[in-house]
């Protein structure tokens with residue numbers, strides 16, 4: 001990112017710190033990450049701008065909690081993977097967005113979607129604080145930030161920019177096989193370990209299984225060994241092994 005950014009970041013790390021109690025409470029559910037995550041979260045807080053809407057006042061506890069979770073996928077990648085945008089918009093609860101689509105006959109359909117989070121290419125990440133704080137079934141913060149990584153090389157399609165030495169063909173093969181098997185199980189009405197929402201699109205499958213990779217890595221590796229291997233290469237982390 002250049003010397004100016006490096007200098008600014010070194011200054012932030014030298015002059016600021018995250019309060020111990022806030023950090024302890026923000027990382028209760030993500031143990032095993034030490035100094036590196038904390039430094040990254042501090043830089044994240046310095047470089048991103050939080051905005052509360054619908055009367056929500058974004059507290060320091062909210063900011064630190066969101067920063068800690070958002071930085072988890074990039075602990076080994078670096079903050080530049082979230083460069084080019086600054087806004088994080090926080091709603092008190094789930095929020096409605098207007099959707100519109102035109103069908104083959106030229107008829108416009110409009111409907112309301114209720115969301116816990118949304119990520120815009122090159123723009124902000126929008127989060128429901130209620131979902132971020134209380135929804136045990138999903139990790140909306142990790143989910144939306146994984147979409148941001150996916151969008152770095154164009155539309156979210158389940159294939160983020162892979163590192164040198166990784167094979168795009170292998171990634172696509174492994175993910176498509178897992179995704180097809182998963183959609184099939186959902187179609188048959190079977191109980192699935194992952195949230196059935198993952199069947200919506202390959203990009204959703206990538207975001208949902210990434211949540212699982214960080215929240216329950218051992219089980220993710222057991223159920224989806226090939227996908228786990230690709231995720232470990234991409235995130236440069238092997239959380240099932242325990243902290244490095």
Ligand SMILES: [Zn+2]
Nearest residue numbers: 143147204207
């Ligand atoms: Zn999503």
